[in-house]
Amino acid sequence: xxxxxxxxxxxxxxxxxxxxxxxxxxxxxxxxxxxxxxxxxxxxxxxxxxxxxxxxxxxxxxxxxxxxxxxxxxxxxxxxxxxxxxxxxxxxxxxxxxxxxxxxxxxxxxxxxxxxxxxxxxxxxxxxxxxxxxxxxxxxxxxxxxxxxxxxxxxx
DNA sequence: GCCAACGTTGGC
DNA sequence: GCCAACGTTGGC
Numbered sequence: 764x765x766x767x768x769x770x771x772x773x774x775x776x777x778x779x780x781x782x783x784x785x786x787x788x789x790x791x792x793x794x795x796x797x798x799x800x801x802x803x804x805x806x807x808x809x810x811x812x813x814x815x816x817x818x819x820x821x822x823x824x825x826x827x828x829x830x831x832x833x834x835x836x837x838x839x840x841x842x843x844x845x846x847x848x849x850x851x852x853x854x855x856x857x858x859x860x861x862x863x864x865x866x867x868x869x870x871x872x873x874x875x876x877x878x879x880x881x882x883x884x885x886x887x888x889x890x891x892x893x894x895x896x897x898x899x900x901x902x903x904x905x906x907x908x909x910x911x912x913x914x915x916x917x918x919x
Numbered sequence: 920g921c922c923a924a925c926g927t928t929g930g931c
Numbered sequence: 932g933c934c935a936a937c938g939t940t941g942g943c
Contacts, residue, residue: 770929796938818929876930894936896928 766902767806768813768824768890769864778814778825778869787866788831791899792839793847795859799899803862804834812864813902813910815890816873823873824910832863872917874910884909
């Protein structure tokens with residue numbers, strides 16, 4: 764099983780939005796970056812995903828989701844009225860794909876980017892790399908375990 | 920194939 | 932709101 768991190772701006776879609784959905788499941792549509800798409804193609808059922816809130820205050824890992832459907836064509840790419848429409852993607856030859864994820868756990872205490880940066884052992888995390896913009900990225904198992912432990916330990 | 924221009928992401 | 936970093940586009 765592999766571990767991942769996916770970013771979302773909470774103003775468009777937050778972990779609370781995910782929690783409110785039927786079956787607490789959503790399709791991760793709208794990704795228009797080849798590297799991010801390729802990572803989604805690698806995802807297997809049961810893979811675990813950190814849910815990250817970007818462009819907010821504070822930015823933070825706010826919970827865990829899991830992959831419940833493997834990569835399949837993203838229909839928003841076919842819709843001219845959709846914000847993420849891409850005429851290069853045809854139903855006969857889809858360019859963009861998405862996976863479905865289901866909420867596993869919302870952290871009682873989100874781990875902020877600032878806290879992650881200060882944490883020994885996470886220096887190599889893609890999320891913390893300067894200029895990193897990848898919205899779907901792999902997380903190393905040791906990083907995953909450390910972050911989960913921190914989230915459980917954290918008390919205010 | 921190079922690279923300047925442009926649009927976007929996302930932390931601050 | 933600013934702007935650095937990044938990915939993509941398109942002229943040459």
